[in-house]
Amino acid sequence: xxxxxxxxxxxxxxxxxxxxxxxxxxxxxxxxxxxxxxxxxxxxxxxxxxxxxxxxxxxxxxxxxxxxxxxxxxxxxxxxxxxxxxxxxxxxxxxxxxxxxxxxxxxxx
Amino acid sequence: xxxxxxxxxxxxxxxxxxxxxxxxxxxxxxxxxxxxxxxxxxxxxxxxxxxxxxxxxxxxxxxxxxxxxxxxxxxxxxxxxxxxxxxxxxxxxxxxxxxxxxxxxxxxxxxxxx
Numbered sequence: 001x002x003x004x005x006x007x008x009x010x011x012x013x014x015x016x017x018x019x020x021x022x023x024x025x026x027x028x029x030x031x032x033x034x035x036x037x038x039x040x041x042x043x044x045x046x047x048x049x050x051x052x053x054x055x056x057x058x059x060x061x062x063x064x065x066x067x068x069x070x071x072x073x074x075x076x077x078x079x080x081x082x083x084x085x086x087x088x089x090x091x092x093x094x095x096x097x098x099x100x101x102x103x104x105x106x107x108x109x
Numbered sequence: 110x111x112x113x114x115x116x117x118x119x120x121x122x123x124x125x126x127x128x129x130x131x132x133x134x135x136x137x138x139x140x141x142x143x144x145x146x147x148x149x150x151x152x153x154x155x156x157x158x159x160x161x162x163x164x165x166x167x168x169x170x171x172x173x174x175x176x177x178x179x180x181x182x183x184x185x186x187x188x189x190x191x192x193x194x195x196x197x198x199x200x201x202x203x204x205x206x207x208x209x210x211x212x213x214x215x216x217x218x219x220x221x222x223x
Contacts, residue, residue: 031210042199042214043152050208088152092210097142101151 003027006089006100014108019076021103023089029098031091032065032072037102038085046074079107111136113215115200121221122190130185130218132200140203141183142167142212143175145196152199158183159205190222 005024013019023032031050035043047056049065049072056063062075076083084107090099113134122128134141142157144167154167158177172194174186183202187194200215 031208033210033212035212035214042217043201043212044214045211048209048211090210090212097154097157099152099154 003098004029004089004091004100006103008103009101010104010106012106012108013079015081016078019079019083019105020073021087021089021105022071022073023091023100024071025091025098026070028069029072029091030069033090034063034072034074035088035090036085037088041085043088076105079105081107081109083107111213113200113202113213115198115215115218117218118216119219121223123223124191125189128187128190128220130187130198130200130220132183132185132215133181134183134200134202134213135181136202136204136213137180138202138204138213139180140205141177142201142203143173143183143185144199144201145169145194146199146217147196155185155198190220192222194220195222196220 007022033048034046037043047063052069053067054065060077064073086102086104088102116131139160143155144152146152153169155173156167156175158164161177161180164175164177198218201212203212
């Protein structure tokens with residue numbers, strides 16, 4: 001269940017501004033995945049991070065996993081209207097998953 | 110094409126009328142899961158299954174049943190639907206081996222119970 005705190009719940013930016021969402025856990029996470037859900041769509045996998053301090057980039061998106069593996073962030077540089085949607089973090093081992101409530105991003109042109 | 114399919118995509122029903130939402134995946138994934146998504150509450154896990162004949166409760170299992178008789182299928186059963194089960198439902202599957210936990214989500218089923 002939702003044992004990962006994801007902030008903010010909602011962010012409204014002007015196109016071209018940067019955006020960051022954070023996931024914080026009170027316990028060590030074995031891994032973290034990030035998903036994007038476009039309005040009216042279903043969550044789509046973006047990336048998985050496993051190692052302490054790991055940083056991965058996908059074009060304008062930068063994903064980080066904290067050194068203590070208790071937090072993670074997704075940063076979007078110079079947002080575009082195509083970035084609109086809700087971003088979720090998930091973490092899990094072999095069975096029950098934990099995940100954040102999502103951050104809804106609105107981008108105004 | 111690798112995918113998770115759900116049927117129906119939209120359903121309007123009445124209180125108490127049993128219904129089943131089907132979920133099927135063609136990726137030979139071991140792990141399957143059901144979620145409901147409600148405004149302001151985000152995703153909540155209903156049930157999950159780690160393999161055939163192995164199912165377990167998520168955070169909101171009340172009022173739902175599942176079965177996993179075959180690896181590819183994971184139907185969600187509402188024996189006596191109530192209006193508070195009106196929601197958007199997602200099925201997902203994942204290989205969950207070799208350290209990869211990527212989930213593939215189905216397109217969703219929008220259920221309205223009147």
